[in-house]
Amino acid sequence: MSNPPPSPPAPTEAGAPPAAPAGEAAHRAAFSPLYRQIKGLILQSLDRGEWKPGEAIPSELELASRFKVSQGTVRKAIDELAADNILLRRQGKGTFVATHHEEGVRFRFMRLAPDEGDPVQSDSHFLECRRLRAPSEVARVLELRPGDAVVQIRRILSFTGVPAVVEELWLPGALFRGLTAERLAGYKGPMYGLFESEFGVRMIRADEKIRAVAASEQDAAWLGVAPGTPLLQVDRVAFTYGDRPVEMRRGLCLTTRHHYRNSLN
């Protein structure tokens, strides 16, 4: 850096607006450390697609000179993004934008596992994929205006040929133009991989609410069980960059040979 030698430059300025202490400011305006501002700038670049999933981002040294901070500060920003599973560090190679196509990450959003044996990839059978105006609850959850278009998808997930989950999804229509049952069915790999590659929508995080419910006649038929059979109902809201909700989903899972796994830390 080019500064008066052993005197670190004042924080609060990084090519970006945040946290400028104009005059005296009230008591203290938020205060965000430099590395967090850098994190925000990197997130913005990701959001606007400057670096695509699977690609390498610039090296730490390069980002440091771009943002006019030390490597250590960039490092700490990237540390947090890597902890959030948004970036992926590979020693000797670089830092990469995480993608839903990687092998090791395929079960991050698929918590249903067989009671014995290793987790296995599920097969999708799509029942429906249509566009319609958002029901009020869907609009509320996805933060759309009433009447905005949404895509509704219904599918059956099977493990080794046995149906185990019937699922319904809602997506904002504006983000998923041209999504059809054919495209869904023809795609190899996880659905979030398709969303990411074909529509530029990357799922970052999700909240789930889980309940036990009795199978309806129709759900029971799809799963080949008796009506009233207890099913695990998993309601998910998934978010992309900036905590914007972009998927609402309800899964009904048969848990006779599978379970939902979770770890509490």
Add this chain to the structure above:
Amino acid sequence: MSNPPPSPPAPTEAGAPPAAPAGEAAHRAAFSPLYRQIKGLILQSLDRGEWKPGEAIPSELELASRFKVSQGTVRKAIDELAADNILLRRQGKGTFVATHHEEGVRFRFMRLAPDEGDPVQSDSHFLECRRLRAPSEVARVLELRPGDAVVQIRRILSFTGVPAVVEELWLPGALFRGLTAERLAGYKGPMYGLFESEFGVRMIRADEKIRAVAASEQDAAWLGVAPGTPLLQVDRVAFTYGDRPVEMRRGLCLTTRHHYRNSLN
């Protein structure tokens, strides 16, 4: 530190055995960075009770001089322990051993939340607390020898007076001598708080497997619902320092007004 000035001391030595490259060693013996060795040493101190839950551990500078490393290295070790919720940093005050008594941490192991309103404390009604020889499955999960003593506990959890969970727990008898229904019932606060304060067993982490099942006659009676009502079955194994299993638990949850909440990152 007292070392030849601008030449960082060789890693691999920190008052502890790990990762000593005797001669040449095969290809490469694990290799654990210094801060991870320090983390291990701190964990050992915690495990042996050198610092108790709620207490402050020595300052970073103090630990640095004790372990003969720089503050930054201790800091990184503590960073990881704080991320694991094992330590708690409080700026200006010190670093503290996490405890199950704190307000903010009371819902870390209680994932059942009311459908509307904020999470609320549950009341326990203890049905049973007795010592017996471990059934084979319990022995296997808790890594006991067949025939070792275990404590079996059964209780009902109620939210605002309404029964919502019937729960059965198994604990290693050797660690919980003198645990009785009276002591459980007389204790104010979370059960893990009692385990920690009265028996020196601190729960660090847990794995859960969740299924939907039909209520048995007995469980239905306890919960005031019809037999066959779908219940959420939550099977938990909880671990203390060193990933030693110290609790096996099965909860059956009524999810008509509550749900199990989870976040996927």
Add this chain to the structure above:
DNA sequence: TAGTGGTCTAGACCACATA
């Protein structure tokens, strides 16, 4: 050999809590 991330150190200064 060069480039990338990973570790370790040392020192300065900031923010917060307490006495």
Add this chain to the structure above:
DNA sequence: ATGTGGTCTAGACCACTAG
């Protein structure tokens, strides 16, 4: 005023990857 954790920098060296 002092002590604690929190941030930032600068530089050296290690570990891994690839041309």
